[in-house]
Amino acid sequence: MHEFYVLQEFMLHTKGIVYILMVAILLGMVGFWHFLTGREED
Amino acid sequence: MSEESAVVTGKKPFVPGKSLLTPFNIIAGIIVIVGLFITVLRFTKGLGTVTNLDDNYPWGIWIGFDLLAGVALAAGGYVTSAAVYIFGMKRFHSAVRPAILTGFLGYALVVFALHYDVGRAWRLPYPFIMQQGTTSLLFEVAACVALYLTVLFIECTPAPLEWLGFKKARNIAVKLTMLLTIFGVVLSTLHQSSLGALFLLAPSKLHPLWYSGYLPVFFFVSSIIAGLSMVIFESTLSHHYFADKMDETHMNEKEGVALGFGKAASLVLAGYFSIKVIGIAVDNNWHYLATGYGAWFLVELIGFIALPCLLYAVGVREKNLTLIKWTSGLAVLGIIINRLNVCLIAFNWHLPSEDKYFPHWMEIGISVFIVTVGILVFRFVVTRMPILYEHPDYKDSH
Numbered sequence: 001m002h003e004f005y006v007l008q009e010f011m012l013h014t015k016g017i018v019y020i021l022m023v024a025i026l027l028g029m030v031g032f033w034h035f036l037t038g039r040e041e042d
Numbered sequence: 043m044s045e046e047s048a049v050v051t052g053k054k055p056f057v058p059g060k061s062l063l064t065p066f067n068i069i070a071g072i073i074v075i076v077g078l079f080i081t082v083l084r085f086t087k088g089l090g091t092v093t094n095l096d097d098n099y100p101w102g103i104w105i106g107f108d109l110l111a112g113v114a115l116a117a118g119g120y121v122t123s124a125a126v127y128i129f130g131m132k133r134f135h136s137a138v139r140p141a142i143l144t145g146f147l148g149y150a151l152v153v154f155a156l157h158y159d160v161g162r163a164w165r166l167p168y169p170f171i172m173q174q175g176t177t178s179l180l181f182e183v184a185a186c187v188a189l190y191l192t193v194l195f196i197e198c199t200p201a202p203l204e205w206l207g208f209k210k211a212r213n214i215a216v217k218l219t220m221l222l223t224i225f226g227v228v229l230s231t232l233h234q235s236s237l238g239a240l241f242l243l244a245p246s247k248l249h250p251l252w253y254s255g256y257l258p259v260f261f262f263v264s265s266i267i268a269g270l271s272m273v274i275f276e277s278t279l280s281h282h283y284f285a286d287k288m289d290e291t292h293m294n295e296k297e298g299v300a301l302g303f304g305k306a307a308s309l310v311l312a313g314y315f316s317i318k319v320i321g322i323a324v325d326n327n328w329h330y331l332a333t334g335y336g337a338w339f340l341v342e343l344i345g346f347i348a349l350p351c352l353l354y355a356v357g358v359r360e361k362n363l364t365l366i367k368w369t370s371g372l373a374v375l376g377i378i379i380n381r382l383n384v385c386l387i388a389f390n391w392h393l394p395s396e397d398k399y400f401p402h403w404m405e406i407g408i409s410v411f412i413v414t415v416g417i418l419v420f421r422f423v424v425t426r427m428p429i430l431y432e433h434p435d436y437k438d439s440h
Contacts, residue, residue, distance in 0.1 A: 010326065013326065014323060014324055014325070014326050017323045017326075018320055018323050018324060021316075021319060021320055021323055022320075025316045025319075025320075028316075029312065029313075029316075032309075032312055032355070033309075035355060035359065036305060036308060036309065036355045036358060036359065037305075038359065039359050039360075039361075
């Protein structure tokens, strides 16, 4: 497990992961929306 | 009276020789008798006789299942009325009355179940008249549940008023619909999230994978999933058991309701899955996933959030109503498991297994009794009142 010595290190680590996750989620949501509505008639 | 006229007026025809001793009635009767027996024991001998509650677990399944899961699963009322009246999705109109009725019965039974836990019924109004202040989350929950139960009661009244023929009172109740819907959404947002916020008080007791600063958000978002799934689930059962009570509009709209609500549930589940993963990342709890509790958390996250999300999406894409209906059952089960995890299973996770709580059979008996009472009242209402059909005197009056 990653060792943290000060709060700043912890925040940098967790925020960094959350930012990467958010980019993945935003892209994933676009793909998921296309999958969900792909066969809908206009 | 012919069968057809019986359906439109809601009055049951007399069928000579039809016995009340059906398998359902016999089983429900036995459950009610056992439930009444345990009720007498609970209120004469106390909690210790009928429950396994102790100082570590003052809240058992009467809170975890009857209250937390009950409130979440009764969310169909505000979700459906918001979709139809606020967002203008009139194509779901036939789903409103059954959803409001399910919501009202759900909340009424939550308050009924709370009496078993709290005990002295005459003290139920105490939060409003005798208290230390209004900053308690339990005060907020009590206030919202009391107000929302009243809102749901008024929203429910047009059906019995139509049945009884009170036109003026019915018209007044219908005119209040928009106001009540907005009030209902506000109250639901407040207390659904506050039920999750209650557990913010116990960071050392609730397992870190379930404990999160986002618990109120998790509870609110998952209540929308519960509401949407419960409407599909209840509609499936109603179509199976009360098809003879449904009019043409209800029959024509059922496919659209399942597809529309399934699509919404799929999207909200995707969002819920995302914020649950972000919840792990924010607190850096990844290492807990490799433990026993982590495995159980993954069962909930993958089996009861990601899987129903995907199944709903495939069901909507393929227009597979059977898949959507089965998925609604899976999603409802997932919400029940989540509430039990937060309240009981992942609660006091440091305790040795011999000190962990397992409900007494009489606690389970009371929960089954309460669900059975709900089903019996639901059946009584939909077989008599215009819930699954429009009353002929008020057709197209919405």
